[in-house]
Amino acid sequence: MQAPKDRFSSQSAAYRQFRPQYPPELYAFLLNQVQGRERAWDCGTGNGQVASQLAGHFAEVAATDISQKQLQQATPLPNVHYSLSRAEQTPFPDRHFNLITVAQALHWFDFVAFFAEVQRVARPGALLAVWGYGLLRIGPAIDALLDHFYMQVVGPYWDAERRHIDAAYTSIPFPFAEMEAPPPFAIRQQWHLAQVEGYLSTWSAVRNYQQEKGANPLPELVQQLSPLWGAQALREVRFPIFMRLARL
16 A cells, blocks of 8 residues: 555645635535444545534544644544544444445545455445545636646646546546436635635645745746636636545
């Protein structure tokens, strides 16, 4: 089993501030599919965004991550237990969880080992839901600049795992009988340009670029975007969500 990659500890505060929030309809869909509300496990929880939403619907929520700095950004809740743990090897009992979620993290895992662990800790009939979101979309002219930045400027600095996001997780072997995915969800945010810049600063490719070149690629992009955006304008920023589901 390979050692896990941690690309987010160094920017955990920015990650909490700028990463987008999943829409309420995504959670409503998942909760409608779950058989039992005793325990949920949010794996790769980061700063606990998903775990905190599940807390209102389950007696207990386990939330694990490999980054202590990310976990320190999470909001404490009485029924959420945050712990430092690899996805592929956990301390949980067998047949323990009604719901297992992984949001924007599965591509970092050892798939074979993780899915074996899922099978071990899931109750019969438990729901596994893994999802992520693709490149932000705003409008044709702005999107063209973002695409060039994503593919050409920082493209060479993405980890190889990023290809699974580009493929909407269809490139990840899924060893379970797959349920039909819901109609596509999307994250929709009203953002100023500064918030877009903050979000882009959390990209691991931007961080890798800075470490190798000793320069920040974002100011040039922001300068290009600024006349298209408007100084004080709020614009809708849309992130398309993809999801894979299984009944275990």
